Amino acid sequence: MILRLLRFLLLSIVMVGLFVQCKGICLADSKKDKVILKIATLAPEGVGWAILIKDSFAPAISKATDGVVDFDFYWGGIMGDDEDYIAKIHIDQL
16 A cells, blocks of 8 residues: 555656656657756665666656656765755756
């Protein structure tokens, strides 16, 4: 039950991110501009949901979009803490 809820929550977050980025994809010319979604988390790379996202979800999204959408993951707080993440989101670094 909790795992299903987490999967749904994660999928919802990613779909919102893709929706926001869709403007750039939909307006892209025929050469298909590449969109890279940068995701930073305090969780370490070996956590169960992180493995699921990295090994299953991200490749599926990339394949479904013919490689237009790709992901960069920053695990284990290497981009800072929560406040740093928010600041980087405001300057479009994340």
